[in-house]
Amino acid sequence: MIPLVKRKSNAGLAIVAALVAIPFVPLFLWTFAGRWRFPNLIPSEWSLRGVYYLLEPGGQVLGATTNSLLIAGAVALASITVGLPAGMALGGYEWRFKGVVIFVVLLPIIVPPLASTMGIHLTFIRLGLADTALGVFLVHLVPTVPYTAIILTSVFAERTGELEEVARTLGASPWQAFLHITLPEVAPGVAVAGLFAFLISWGQYILTVLIGGGNIVTLPMLLFSAASGNDPVITSTLALVFALPAVLALVVALRYLKPGEANERGFVGLGKVS
Amino acid sequence: MGGRFKIALLLAPALLVIGVLFSGGLVAALVQSLGYLPAIGQTEVSFEAYRRVLGDEGFLDSLLLTLYVAGASTGISTVLAVLGALALRRSSGRISAVVFQLPITIPHLVAAVGIALVVSQTGLGARLAAALGLIGEPREFPALLYDPYSVGIILTYVWKEMPFIALVVLAALRGVAGELEEVAQTLGANAWQRFWYVVFPVISPGIIAASLIVFAFTFGAFEVPYLLGKSYPTILPVMAYNEYRDLDLASRPAAMAINVLIALITAVIAAAYLRLARNLGRG
Numbered sequence: 001m002i003p004l005v006k007r008k009s010n011a012g013l014a015i016v017a018a019l020v021a022i023p024f025v026p027l028f029l030w031t032f033a034g035r036w037r038f039p040n041l042i043p044s045e046w047s048l049r050g051v052y053y054l055l056e057p058g059g060q061v062l063g064a065t066t067n068s069l070l071i072a073g074a075v076a077l078a079s080i081t082v083g084l085p086a087g088m089a090l091g092g093y094e095w096r097f098k099g100v101v102i103f104v105v106l107l108p109i110i111v112p113p114l115a116s117t118m119g120i121h122l123t124f125i126r127l128g129l130a131d132t133a134l135g136v137f138l139v140h141l142v143p144t145v146p147y148t149a150i151i152l153t154s155v156f157a158e159r160t161g162e163l164e165e166v167a168r169t170l171g172a173s174p175w176q177a178f179l180h181i182t183l184p185e186v187a188p189g190v191a192v193a194g195l196f197a198f199l200i201s202w203g204q205y206i207l208t209v210l211i212g213g214g215n216i217v218t219l220p221m222l223l224f225s226a227a228s229g230n231d232p233v234i235t236s237t238l239a240l241v242f243a244l245p246a247v248l249a250l251v252v253a254l255r256y257l258k259p260g261e262a263n264e265r266g267f268v269g270l271g272k273v274s
Numbered sequence: 275m276g277g278r279f280k281i282a283l284l285l286a287p288a289l290l291v292i293g294v295l296f297s298g299g300l301v302a303a304l305v306q307s308l309g310y311l312p313a314i315g316q317t318e319v320s321f322e323a324y325r326r327v328l329g330d331e332g333f334l335d336s337l338l339l340t341l342y343v344a345g346a347s348t349g350i351s352t353v354l355a356v357l358g359a360l361a362l363r364r365s366s367g368r369i370s371a372v373v374f375q376l377p378i379t380i381p382h383l384v385a386a387v388g389i390a391l392v393v394s395q396t397g398l399g400a401r402l403a404a405a406l407g408l409i410g411e412p413r414e415f416p417a418l419l420y421d422p423y424s425v426g427i428i429l430t431y432v433w434k435e436m437p438f439i440a441l442v443v444l445a446a447l448r449g450v451a452g453e454l455e456e457v458a459q460t461l462g463a464n465a466w467q468r469f470w471y472v473v474f475p476v477i478s479p480g481i482i483a484a485s486l487i488v489f490a491f492t493f494g495a496f497e498v499p500y501l502l503g504k505s506y507p508t509i510l511p512v513m514a515y516n517e518y519r520d521l522d523l524a525s526r527p528a529a530m531a532i533n534v535l536i537a538l539i540t541a542v543i544a545a546a547y548l549r550l551a552r553n554l555g556r557g
Contacts, residue, residue: 012361023388039404086288108296110544112494115533119303203381246379
């Protein structure tokens with residue numbers, strides 16, 4: 001017999017899982033719906049119109065997806081490059097004024113980047129960065145760099161640095177110690193940070209609209225205009241495609257990281273991935 | 275190589291990005307809010323935009339709406355998160371991680387679209403109500419989108435942010451709180467006493483810290499209210515954006531003034547969060 005506590009807990013899990021699943025129900029049904037009149041609970045006819053729309057040659061979706069992937073990929077790489085040394089300094093060493101620097105790094109996570117982006121727009125126009133992919137890439141760094149820096153700070157804070165000392169005592173150069181000891185050890189944390197940076201950039205809508213000026217079309221922009229219109233099939237199909245990287249990232253994170261790790265690391269990032 | 279120099283060098287790239295793109299942007303917003311816009315021939319500095327914004331009834335309506343949406347979303351998320359975490363604390367770490375991580379990772383826009391298709395007047399909820407004979411036509415179902423109470427927006431935020439707080443609570447429950455609770459149980463405390471006197475005091479700083487983040491985020495977020503909110507009043511960031519897009523360039527300083535106010539309010543929340551987090555680290 002299953003103990004009562006365990007059974008209660010399973011019931012709780014089932015309820016929470018159902019609540020989490022609810023918004024996906026209409027998204028899946030509408031994606032493959034042909035005809036779905038009120039008050040039918042499920043579509044009366046099915047169709048692949050949504051899927052055809054995605055793959056339509058010369059359609060907007062492929063181009064927008066490519067733009068989103070390229071920008072998010074570049075943003076993730078840049079954020080790691082910039083965030084890794086910062087995380088090392090903040091998590092690996094003790095020094096004066098660290099509290100102030102942490103506050104500065106934390107600010108762009110909490111103060112909405114839309115405020116600073118509207119402020120910088122005029123300068124971007126003057127510098128010729130407005131309406132370009134480079135400009136969009138740059139403003140996406142505002143939310144992603146602090147995230148990667150903070151995630152990597154917690155990664156470095158958990159380490160003791162003893163192995164590096166041993167390596168140095170045995171004659172390794174600082175660079176060798178970093179390359180052969182530090183880097184392999186922090187690699188999973190770096191992967192998580194990169195994944196988060198990718199997802200944050202992938203989810204950006206308003207920063208891209210503001211700086212890209214409609215010139216750089218990304219997936220959330222297509223989703224937004226579909227959602228403001230009146231075609232639930234196209235809207236739902238785009239929404240599922242837009243959600244796909246998040247689902248894949250979750251699968252990867254859970255598969256390759258210890259559950260506890262996915263939990264706590266994920267925790268730093270959250271609430272804000274979009 | 276000196277230690278301090280090394281630290282400075284390691285921090286330089288990140289601080290450069292934040293300093294130029296974020297702080298620079300905020301300073302530019304501040305300058306423009308003071309009416310200094312050489313591009314359109316305005317070089318006189320004044321607090322005119324702030325006077326206009328703060329004296330505008332539309333701004334106050336907008337501020338109240340923003341506080342209401344952020345407050346309600348945060349409050350409901352926090353209560354549900356504690357209940358959810360308590361319900362899931364003994365289930366497998368892996369499964370509850372998936373269940374809670376999914377909404378955290380899914381973009382807000384997807385959540386908003388999914389929730390809209392559930393709660394709209396022809397949505398899944400209305401169809402269920404019709405199947406149960408509660409309503410006959412779509413318009414008999416309560417309007418939960420573009421509505422005065424921002425139900426659709428709040429539901430989307432609760433769906434997205436509740437799991438974030440729940441994960442924080444869950445981590446605390448599986449740590450020290452769990453051990454202390456066992457001790458209390460051995461000493462004869464009942465379930466309510468164990469929660470109120472032992473578990474809650476241990477998990478509450480974490481809950482407050484996570485709630486602060488959620489409040490600041492829902493206060494400054496744009497997408498969900500832009501998609502699911504009514505056209506007046508709008509949430510503050512949407513108001514700033516609408517002013518910014520106004521063809522009349524004279525609206526620019528007002529848009530920037532709203533941005534500066536949003537930044538100030540959220541920065542205060544960031545400071546409070548950091549204080550709390552540091553105390554947490556010490557405790």
